[in-house]
Amino acid sequence: MNPSWPSINLRVNGEHHSLNLPPMKRLLDVLREDLHLTGTKEGCGEGECGSCSVRMDGELVNSCMVPVLQAQDACVETVEGLACDAELHPLQKAFLEFGGAQCGICTPGMLMAASHLLAHNPTPNIAEIRDGLAGNLCRCTGFIRIFDSVIATIASNAKSQQERNAR
């Protein structure tokens, strides 16, 4: 407990945390070091690669660029929160089937960017998908199978929507 540090309250993947932290500590490091959520990765530390992408109060942010003070009272979603119990998120299923992940280091950020995109626009076209993922670099896949995975997710979401409607 360092009295000169503020107490930071934040909710991560639905779980509440109250932490005594240096205010300028990067959200990325708080997630990885203090909360042991190492799914979020650091690729550049300067807001260029997107491998540290998380959602914060519904916005997609590079957690390497966010001092934790800015996350006071925020709701943060990371890759660890995507799957529901053991059931993979539809995006995760599609990435697995269509080869959207190779080395996997960009994958957590890419999944967060893709889920953010679909939350705002459930049926993006290819140009919108490219635009939505433009802040996330992948050096392995050439992006093609990541696009395929997102497109497949849109189709499977539409199908489950139809099934729900039919019921």
Next chain:
Amino acid sequence: MSTSAKTRIVGSSVPRKEGVDKLMGRARYVDDIERDGMWHGATVRSSIPRGIIRSIEFDPRIDWGEFAVVTAADVPGENHIQLIFADQPCLADGQVNHCEEAIALLAHPNKQKLREAVAAVRIDYEPLPAVFTIEESERQDVIVWGEDNIFKSFLLEKGNVDQAWTGAAHVIEGEYRTGAQEHLYIENNGMIAEYNSAHGVTVWGSLQCPYYVHKSLMAVFGLPEEKVRVIQTETGGAFGGKEDFPSVLGSHAALLAMKAGRPVKMIYDRMEDLAATPKRHPSRIRHRTAVDANGMLLAMDIEVATDGGAYSTLSSTVLSRATLHSPGPYVCPNVRVRSRAWATNTVPYGAFRGFGAPQAIFAIERHMDEIAAGIGMDPIELRRRNFLQDGTTTATEQVMREHVIMDKLLDRALTESNYYARKTQFAQENPASAIKRGIGIAAFFHGSGFTGSGERNLNSLAGVDVTSEGKVRVLVSSTEFGQGTNTILTQIASEAIGLDIGDVVMALPDTGIVPNSGPTVASRTSMVVGKLIQRAGTQLVSMLHDKAGLEESFTRAEFFAACERYRAKLGDVVSLCRYEPPPNIFWDDQKYRGEAYPAYAWSIHVAQVAVDTITYSTEVEDFWAVQEVGRVLNPVLAGGQIEGGVAQGIGYALYEKVVWQNGRMANNQMTNYIMPTAEDVPPIHVLFEEIPFMHGGFGAKGIGELPHDGPAPAILNAIKDATGVSFCSIPLMPEDILAKLVVASSIEVAATV
């Protein structure tokens, strides 16, 4: 089992073995791992390109007693990294030969204090003259390595080149240059090390070749093999960039761990990784080609020069691959290739996907278009007339015994891309448009596996065993870093044995557990190691038939019951196989002649570009990659390899420029070293032809490096088609296009006036 026999698992798109862990964020990369009492390590580096170290001074305002400090004097064994030659010091001793060379190492529990301490170490130098380019090194007035600045040279000769010029209808010359390229794996280099005098050294890290690191650690610490243990952690991209360098970083982390008496983690940040680790060798390749009136190649005189940087690392083998690929996939009766790798005072260049071939293929495939223009022939037709065919010989007199189908690949690429129709359309539309479109091709091969006698010398060992928990484990030091090793090898093992993919797991890539199946490089894993696993699987089944009463056909339960009977009678259930070279493969290192590679993968790339004559930017609008890589073991993974390689090749051609200042990378950030993003890659159409290769794992040849070879020449050929101007150097940036197009158009204006 024959390679084309029907298979259950091989050939299907089994999902990536470690995929769920990666998608859930559970996969453990080195920076995700903590050890009790662990400190962090950092590196004090040279700020000058070349000079004598007069002294290393530690600022007295820092309490150095809190730190572990390591210099060359602390190295217990040999102060050299063990690659091909041991010329690169683990830590600079008395002299530095490139900027960012490691001089001292520090460790401390607090990262912030560590950064301050690095800045508080002052190195006093006596600068020495340095060389930065191939040309400066060639002049040899400043000698920075050995006696002549030459790491390695090769002479490849077939027929008699000198007699061919006089009778030739045409002689075409060209000079082609390629720049450095950064791997830009998204996970930077990182290692954790532990040391204790009883057990020796253990390192965990992001790496491709556990036994390379193992060998260097043995030498640096003067320890026997059983006292060094190297464990690969999940690796976030490598592309060759984690072939040679982890031997350096692993040694550094281990030296600090020894000095600190506790585990030490060293993770580079992006700026350090970009500035201090190897890149692709820059090259200058000159072609002089004699052609007859029908466009048949009569003679090729080729001169290859690469920039190797300050230490030899892998420059000799990169140069060898560049030399062997420089004549391209063509028949020519007279060939001479003279090649040299030169020393300069930059960070040593190292392995990068393609390993010299992208440089060589860029030159020959650009040059083929120049020849076609020079003799007034369609570049497609010129290539077609000269392709290697069954029974013809390469420049090293290797006879094409495996079926060569370049004609078929070419036809398919032309049809799929609608090449001629597009070409005609662009020629009609371009004059009235500021956007000039064009289409270009590249035809190429890539040798699978180690060059020449390399695989014989490696003498790889790999296999499978059966655990008491009822799993078959694949035992290899071949690592997964995104390319699909885990999936492919478990597919092969389960197919060969007759089990389900779920019954087979990968052993931890730990030198304490797995045998040395060779390095994970050179597109050798599916072909060479895959074959070893296939043989080991078949051998395991016959072992169980002979010794444990397993029937001819069996269920899963019967298989594992037989394993337990075997174990009770004879001990561990293990089946290992050693590499056996295919028959009739012989390579003469002295004469540099013979079977350069056991097999080749073949490919045609077609690129469509749009050059904006207002902004001078180039967009690749569409791309086709047609290839023959032997049997495709997993279509989704194979397609991903091709697409990823093409994207890197597009970056190599148009985006990725290392800016040098005094031998140091000046743009060592992702902000200013630019790779293609999701908005830049074109649709990539990937098409396979399959001719199973008898000596590869279920018929596979190499695939990983091939796709990096073709994009750059195909794109620059397309730019020539679009603009009428030849560009012979990459990366080709808008300012380069501007410079030449403006000159070209002023000539045009002058001509019309």
